[in-house]
Amino acid sequence: MLGKDIGIDLGTANVVIYVRGRGVVLDEPSVVAIDSFSKRVLAVGEEARRMVGRTPGNIVAIRPLRDGVIADFDITEAMLNHFIKKIGIKGFMARPRILICTPTNITSVEQKAIREAAQRCGAREVFLEEEPKVAAVGAGMDIFQPYGNMVVDMGGGTTDVAVLSMGDIVTASSIKMAGDKCDLAIMKYIKEKYKLLIGERTAEDIKIQIGTVFPGSRTDSIDIRGRDMVSGLPQTVTITSEEVCTALQEIAQAIVLASKSVLERTPPELSADIIDHGIMLTGGGAQLHGLDRLLAEELKVPVMIAEQPMACVAIGTGLMLENLDKSPQNRRKKKIFS
Incomplete structure (x- = not known):
């Protein structure tokens, strides 16, 4: 299927991914374990989280997102790539539209970094939405x-x-x-x-x-x-x-x-x-x-x-993705972000 729509809650603690038509398909810690000498990624997500504080000197378990924004661009990209491959959506024909949630006060430079990371992971179009708005939708509020x-x-x-x-x-x-x-x-x-x-x-x-x-x-x-x-x-x-x-x-x-x-x-x-x-x-x-x-x-x-507080943002991205084409506001965003 061409271009599945994906909603990503790119959180400091967890990454939650929603795929249109499938619901929440991934919920893993935002942690990446790398070899500090070769800079090679050794583990991502839950596997990397288990290594936090328990690794030898050359293996470093790091969190590439800090305070809701990208602190390490390359590792964030590697983490996103890993998760998108894991959910089985990336391929020659599948260039998904991705909606990513951000805190309300991030700068245009930080927005650009998030957008570029998603585009380099194979996104056809990238939409950014403010996290509290998406969380409110996911919690069932009629905003x-x-x-x-x-x-x-x-x-x-x-x-x-x-x-x-x-x-x-x-x-x-x-x-x-x-x-x-x-x-x-x-x-x-x-x-x-x-x-x-x-x-x-x-x-x-x-x-x-x-x-x-x-x-x-x-x-x-x-x-x-x-x-x-x-x-x-x-x-x-x-x-x-x-x-x-x-x-x-x-x-x-x-x-x-x-x-x-x-x-x-x-x-x-x-x-x-x-x-x-x-x-x-x-x-x-x-x-x-x-x-x-x-x-x-x-x-x-x-x-x-909220009924599912941890999943609110991911559920909200799903509901917004399903109405992406209907919303005039998002049609404007499409021109800006594509």
């Missing part, structure tokens, strides 16, 4: 009506907050406080309090298993292992949910402030709609325990978590 919808999309590298109406963004904010920063905050807290060094994967496990950002909402604990900074030997300590809440306080407040600033810049009529419809939480960060309660309490607006 094309003349009333206000608000979405908070917390990914790995960025948290995007947007108010949408008539199919476009009215006000938006994008901050580099998201899942990755939560992991780093947990690592920093444990290093300072317990003089214990832990890796990113351990920090992520702590965040998922006992983490919360709403004080008093969780009373779990977990034993973690790391390297004692004083003795240099392996050590085990017990961490509680309350401690994780303290570690994540700064990031949680940054997300609350970004949401408040977007609401403050929203026209009054749309603000009234948001009180009626509530705020939709999407992205992997939506699963962070207590975030919905914290936002609801601070913003005085109902907050809901």
